[in-house]
Amino acid sequence: MKNLILAIIFISVGSTISVAEQVYPVAAEDGSTYIKKWYYCQKIENNLDKKIFETLRANGVEPIAIKPTHGCSHLQDIALFDKKGNALLMSDELINARQKNLNAVKSTFWDDAPNTKPIHITEDTFPNFRKMTHTFVEGGGLISGKFANGETYVIINQDNFKNTTKNFELTKSQAKEKIAKDLGIKTNNLFVAPMGYHLDLYVYPLPNGTLLMEKKENRKSKFADALETELKKDNRFKIIRVQGIFSTRTNFFNGFSGKNNKGEIFVITNKAKDDNNRHTPELENYWAKILIKHKIKRENIYFLGSYHSVAGIDCAGAISP
Numbered sequence: 001m002k003n004l005i006l007a008i009i010f011i012s013v014g015s016t017i018s019v020a021e022q023v024y025p026v027a028a029e030d031g032s033t034y035i036k037k038w039y040y041c042q043k044i045e046n047n048l049d050k051k052i053f054e055t056l057r058a059n060g061v062e063p064i065a066i067k068p069t070h071g072c073s074h075l076q077d078i079a080l081f082d083k084k085g086n087a088l089l090m091s092d093e094l095i096n097a098r099q100k101n102l103n104a105v106k107s108t109f110w111d112d113a114p115n116t117k118p119i120h121i122t123e124d125t126f127p128n129f130r131k132m133t134h135t136f137v138e139g140g141g142l143i144s145g146k147f148a149n150g151e152t153y154v155i156i157n158q159d160n161f162k163n164t165t166k167n168f169e170l171t172k173s174q175a176k177e178k179i180a181k182d183l184g185i186k187t188n189n190l191f192v193a194p195m196g197y198h199l200d201l202y203v204y205p206l207p208n209g210t211l212l213m214e215k216k217e218n219r220k221s222k223f224a225d226a227l228e229t230e231l232k233k234d235n236r237f238k239i240i241r242v243q244g245i246f247s248t249r250t251n252f253f254n255g256f257s258g259k260n261n262k263g264e265i266f267v268i269t270n271k272a273k274d275d276n277n278r279h280t281p282e283l284e285n286y287w288a289k290i291l292i293k294h295k296i297k298r299e300n301i302y303f304l305g306s307y308h309s310v311a312g313i314d315c316a317g318a319i320s321p
Helices: 002-016 042-047 050-058 158-168 172-183 221-231 281-292
Strands: 037-041 062-066 087-089 128-131 142-146 152-156 190-192 203-206 210-214 238-242 245-247 256-259 265-270 301-305 317-320
Touching (some): 050 062, 050 265, 050 301, 142 203, 172 190, 190 221, 221 238, 256 317
Parallel strands (some): 037 062, 210 238, 265 301
Antiparallel strands (some): 142 152, 203 210, 256 265
């Protein structure tokens, strides 16, 4: 009887939480992937525009509130998924490396206690997951998409890359192989940005290797300049420089997109506001025109997020197939 009870418990647990055996590529965030879920931290629900939930459901996406033990409000920075919807959990070795050995953004990953473990998604947060062995990457420091040939690419920032080279004492080529394997992509489809700044604040991916980047003469342009120089070495990218940052409260790059239940690309990004928090709809019209040029319908472009203190709607939740 005891063995029977133990077997039932084992089956019950196994049916709730499962480890993915097959390695699938990280889900592309360029609008080429059918999105079915948007995870967000329950603690910020009252701060979100209620139209976000209506809009997501109208596009076939279910908003799902979770309660991470750390209470982190920037879920996108720590939740990563593959194209089958499996959560990609960070490397145990890097989780245990602690602050002094891990390059990351302190405001996102660390609490006030010195030398603590980094904030991360645990095995009991999502029903299906795969553990990465050599990678600790924050969502804001990663851009993913697909080239015209259908292959998935990933761009990570310098800090994320150094997590692996430094702690595992690997060469750059060795680290690229390990990280690419964790992300389920080809090694030559992994690109390392020459800086540590959050990529999702000045880069927006669109299908077929197209990247919208902050305009040369505007602020944050030095990051975009350096990244463009690096990515231009690969002719599979098409880089377009546009203005997407207008004030401390307007950043259109910090949004997210996916295919909806009609097979059309939808985009949810931040509202346009000036430094005094006043709505500036003419800027939203400007950004919509840019997206329309890339075959995104105007009715599928939504300005619903609130951007402030270098965080907006893209940081608030994590999209998943």
